[in-house]
Amino acid sequence: MKRTMYFLEQKDMPTHWYNILPDLPEPLPPVLHPGRGDAVTPDDLAPLFPMALIMQEFSPDSYIEIPEEVQEVYSTWRPTVLHRAYALEKSLDTPAKIYYKYEGTSPPGSHKPNTAVAQAYYNKKEGIKRIATETGAGQWGSSLAYGCSLFGLECKVYMVKISYNQKPYRRLMMNTWGATCVASPSPDTKAGRDMLAKDPDCPGSLGLAISEAVEDAVSREDTHYSLGSVLNHVLLHQTIIGQEAMTQMEMADAYPDIIVGCIGGGSNFAGIFLPFIKDKITGKKPDLRIINVEPESCPTLTKGLYAYDFGDVACMTPLLKMFTLGHEFIPPPVHAGGLRYHGMAPIICHLHALGLLEARAVPQLATFEAGVQFARTEGIISAPETNHAIRVTIDEALKCKESGEAKTILLAHSGHGHFDLAAYDAYLSGKLEDYKYPEEKVKEALAHLPKVS
Amino acid sequence: MKRTMYFLEQKDMPTHWYNILPDLPEPLPPVLHPGRGDAVTPDDLAPLFPMALIMQEFSPDSYIEIPEEVQEVYSTWRPTVLHRAYALEKSLDTPAKIYYKYEGTSPPGSHKPNTAVAQAYYNKKEGIKRIATETGAGQWGSSLAYGCSLFGLECKVYMVKISYNQKPYRRLMMNTWGATCVASPSPDTKAGRDMLAKDPDCPGSLGLAISEAVEDAVSREDTHYSLGSVLNHVLLHQTIIGQEAMTQMEMADAYPDIIVGCIGGGSNFAGIFLPFIKDKITGKKPDLRIINVEPESCPTLTKGLYAYDFGDVACMTPLLKMFTLGHEFIPPPVHAGGLRYHGMAPIICHLHALGLLEARAVPQLATFEAGVQFARTEGIISAPETNHAIRVTIDEALKCKESGEAKTILLAHSGHGHFDLAAYDAYLSGKLEDYKYPEEKVKEALAHLPKVS
Numbered sequence: 001m002k003r004t005m006y007f008l009e010q011k012d013m014p015t016h017w018y019n020i021l022p023d024l025p026e027p028l029p030p031v032l033h034p035g036r037g038d039a040v041t042p043d044d045l046a047p048l049f050p051m052a053l054i055m056q057e058f059s060p061d062s063y064i065e066i067p068e069e070v071q072e073v074y075s076t077w078r079p080t081v082l083h084r085a086y087a088l089e090k091s092l093d094t095p096a097k098i099y100y101k102y103e104g105t106s107p108p109g110s111h112k113p114n115t116a117v118a119q120a121y122y123n124k125k126e127g128i129k130r131i132a133t134e135t136g137a138g139q140w141g142s143s144l145a146y147g148c149s150l151f152g153l154e155c156k157v158y159m160v161k162i163s164y165n166q167k168p169y170r171r172l173m174m175n176t177w178g179a180t181c182v183a184s185p186s187p188d189t190k191a192g193r194d195m196l197a198k199d200p201d202c203p204g205s206l207g208l209a210i211s212e213a214v215e216d217a218v219s220r221e222d223t224h225y226s227l228g229s230v231l232n233h234v235l236l237h238q239t240i241i242g243q244e245a246m247t248q249m250e251m252a253d254a255y256p257d258i259i260v261g262c263i264g265g266g267s268n269f270a271g272i273f274l275p276f277i278k279d280k281i282t283g284k285k286p287d288l289r290i291i292n293v294e295p296e297s298c299p300t301l302t303k304g305l306y307a308y309d310f311g312d313v314a315c316m317t318p319l320l321k322m323f324t325l326g327h328e329f330i331p332p333p334v335h336a337g338g339l340r341y342h343g344m345a346p347i348i349c350h351l352h353a354l355g356l357l358e359a360r361a362v363p364q365l366a367t368f369e370a371g372v373q374f375a376r377t378e379g380i381i382s383a384p385e386t387n388h389a390i391r392v393t394i395d396e397a398l399k400c401k402e403s404g405e406a407k408t409i410l411l412a413h414s415g416h417g418h419f420d421l422a423a424y425d426a427y428l429s430g431k432l433e434d435y436k437y438p439e440e441k442v443k444e445a446l447a448h449l450p451k452v453s
Numbered sequence: 454m455k456r457t458m459y460f461l462e463q464k465d466m467p468t469h470w471y472n473i474l475p476d477l478p479e480p481l482p483p484v485l486h487p488g489r490g491d492a493v494t495p496d497d498l499a500p501l502f503p504m505a506l507i508m509q510e511f512s513p514d515s516y517i518e519i520p521e522e523v524q525e526v527y528s529t530w531r532p533t534v535l536h537r538a539y540a541l542e543k544s545l546d547t548p549a550k551i552y553y554k555y556e557g558t559s560p561p562g563s564h565k566p567n568t569a570v571a572q573a574y575y576n577k578k579e580g581i582k583r584i585a586t587e588t589g590a591g592q593w594g595s596s597l598a599y600g601c602s603l604f605g606l607e608c609k610v611y612m613v614k615i616s617y618n619q620k621p622y623r624r625l626m627m628n629t630w631g632a633t634c635v636a637s638p639s640p641d642t643k644a645g646r647d648m649l650a651k652d653p654d655c656p657g658s659l660g661l662a663i664s665e666a667v668e669d670a671v672s673r674e675d676t677h678y679s680l681g682s683v684l685n686h687v688l689l690h691q692t693i694i695g696q697e698a699m700t701q702m703e704m705a706d707a708y709p710d711i712i713v714g715c716i717g718g719g720s721n722f723a724g725i726f727l728p729f730i731k732d733k734i735t736g737k738k739p740d741l742r743i744i745n746v747e748p749e750s751c752p753t754l755t756k757g758l759y760a761y762d763f764g765d766v767a768c769m770t771p772l773l774k775m776f777t778l779g780h781e782f783i784p785p786p787v788h789a790g791g792l793r794y795h796g797m798a799p800i801i802c803h804l805h806a807l808g809l810l811e812a813r814a815v816p817q818l819a820t821f822e823a824g825v826q827f828a829r830t831e832g833i834i835s836a837p838e839t840n841h842a843i844r845v846t847i848d849e850a851l852k853c854k855e856s857g858e859a860k861t862i863l864l865a866h867s868g869h870g871h872f873d874l875a876a877y878d879a880y881l882s883g884k885l886e887d888y889k890y891p892e893e894k895v896k897e898a899l900a901h902l903p904k905v906s
Contacts, residue, residue: 004528007460075457107832149829172874175881176828375629376602379529379560418871421625428628
């Protein structure tokens with residue numbers, strides 16, 4: 001029988017995260033203090049994050065040891081399986097060899113706990129009792145709730161009100177793991193109360209939820225703030241995915257010609273490709289292609305400007321150099337909520353600016369078509385975010401069919417779509433629509449980028 | 454680091470199902486034809502099932518080869534992982550060693566596809582184009598939809614109307630895998646139309662949905678019927694779980710003192726314990742304890758009568774000798790929909806009557822308390838059905854704490870609870886209630902058992 005799954009024994013699970021910073025061909029542009037305009041220092045970030053994470057943000061070390069307590073938690077679902085997609089290949093009649101690294105077997109169902117668990121651990125270790133965060137559709141909030149429950153931390157999640165009402169299951173997951181989840185705007189913060197006074201029916205936004213979580217964190221001694229993507233330390237924690245995948249590809253006696261993944265803030269895809277891109281940087285694998293896939297309606301890498309911008313709508317974060325559609329840009333309501341972000345992880349942006357990455361934008365309907373094809377062959381019903389990567393994987397496999405090339409494609413499969421079936425229903429019943437790229441709105445948002453001297 | 458997961462390489466996946474029939478200490482009582490009163494013949498069952506499955510129902514062979522095509526599909530998620538529950542053990546401060554075999558990583562999220570895939574395969578092989586079935590909460594319907602999609606069969610699922618309306622996600626899963634799912638009673642069958650004429654607002658019942666599916670199957674040449682539990686061939690297909698678990702326990706250098714699982718129709722739990730019970734029957738492991746857990750409100754093994762009864766409310770099935778609460782008994786609406794069945798797999802009933810099994814009934818609230826404890830330690834949010842088994846696992850581990858015994862407990866973990874979070878919400882918000890055992894209703898139902906000469 002053909003081998004479809006590559007297990008990695010727990011004794012072979014990576015014990016260190018891989019840090020790309022010292023291997024970058026050019027150093028990453030600094031993060032700037034929004035008031036002073038110069039580079040932020042670790043002390044600037046201390047009210048929000050534990051010092052261990054801040055140090056990881058700037059670390060010059062290639063490998064950073066995963067604390068034993070974090071390894072222990074990882075070991076309840078890691079190493080995750082690398083699959084060979086024979087059924088999909090057969091349905092496409094392609095000579096391409098498709099592998100996918102599947103993160104959906106984690107308790108919250110995605111890659112997010114790889115960093116949530118680590119962040120909860122470091123906060124606990126530095127005496128923090130409570131973490132505040134924001135969440136949109138709920139993937140991140142449920143993962144942090146999970147991480148906090150394991151380390152005995154309180155967790156307060158500000159969930160964008162429209163999602164809070166429309167997607168109760170993610171909220172119920174957070175409750176099950178003992179977290180408190182409130183609809184944002186909430187009466188619990190000044191930012192929330194101000195908004196409620198202005199508009200009691202305000203549906204909320206990720207920007208506002210960030211403001212509430214940050215206010216919560218800075219106003220309480222026992223509380224820190226936590227972010228689920230974009231930052232260097234978050235990408236660092238996700239590199240366990242790529243390191244595992246690398247070993248598993250070796251077990252399969254294969255090396256990818258193309259790696260494909262979806263990008264919102266970028267942490268999942270960077271997690272898989274960073275350990276591989278080192279081979280491209282060093283010239284060991286100069287032809288390795290890495291394709292970042294984003295929604296046509298929120299095309300950060302393909303249409304954004306490479307400039308300093310805020311990470312949030314409310315301009316409370318430091319300034320990050322990134323491809324951005326403007327921090328005021330509110331993307332259309334595509335179902336891939338995790339990809340609705342105006343910016344992108346600085347590490348990914350830097351690598352893209354250096355010409356080491358490719359980017360592709362795809363329309364929503366085509367992603368669901370791909371997701372259904374995947375579900376009817378490989379079985380897994382994937383998250384709408386992941387369907388973006390599946391779309392391009394199928395496209396590349398079909399190109400192989402045309403050309404007769406037996407390329408090896410590695411797909412970063414970020415998670416299942418068990419809580420996204422309403423979106424599948426909309427697609428299957430013909431009610432799902434594509435959103436045009438909102439060019440005018442982006443132009444307007446880009447006109448309001450912060451001035452950096 | 455402690456080893457928490459035991460992977461089994463795909464080359465070591467069982468190639469045969471284990472058939473308990475020839476190893477039973479006494480032969481299984483025959484299945485009776487409801488009209489004639491004598492034993493059913495294979496021909497009696499031919500309008501409903503493919504001959505290969507009918508032959509398995511009566512097979513004298515200890516091992517039956519798993520067709521290569523079925524092994525191939527299994528291999529997209531099997532072998533499943535055996536976990537060591539260190540985190541749960543630690544939270545209980547128990548010397549007990551708890552292992553759990555987790556079936557929630559299959560595409561539909563439970564053990565059900567182990568038989569759905571096999572049934573779809575055999576039907577396809579015998580030229581059948583379409584399968585009709587019923588489903589309550591949707592676990593079985595979604596698994597058969599998945600199996601049919603892989604083998605290119607049409608699938609029609611009659612889903613109890615109240616569940617169809619209350620639990621849309623399982624229905625959407627079926628649609629995603631290409632199945633047609635209608636609310637039962639439906640206008641598509643005479644049984645459905647008759648009921649709708651009598652009561653247009655009828656909420657449906659499993660008994661009525663069975664009637665619709667059977668009528669659909671017998672009235673069309675191209676269509677067969679399919680059942681997701683109870684029958685011998687269904688239990689047979691599930692023995693892949695127990696065989697894998699046995700090898701994995703050996704890898705852990707362990708053998709269970711106690712095996713715990715929940716029972717509705719019984720196929721999941723039998724799937725894990727049948728390969729082990731052979732050791733008890735042969736005297737190799739005379740002290741092995743096997744605890745069947747059922748809801749206090751539907752206590753088939755603990756309070757039922759061992760007698761011939763129909764498998765369905767509408768009296769359309771052959772007569773099975775089983776522990777039963779009476780085919781007219783409608784259990785209270787506990788959230789563990791998969792355990793709301795008046796009867797039980799004849800193989801389990803026979804083994805219980807022979808004194809080889811234990812049974813325990815637990816109240817609903819206590820099962821959710823156990824489920825939340827499991828979620829906050831092991832991470833997995835379990836199905837309400839599984840929470841019954843987790844309850845007794847924890848109880849047995851706490852007994853070990855009292856006695857100081859380091860017993861080895863193997864928990865049959867049948868699946869995740871991603872679509873049951875509303876039940877967790879009810880529990881966490883104090884709205885969930887226990888249901889008293891409806892003694893009077895059972896007495897009444899038992900008064901209407903069929904007469905068997």
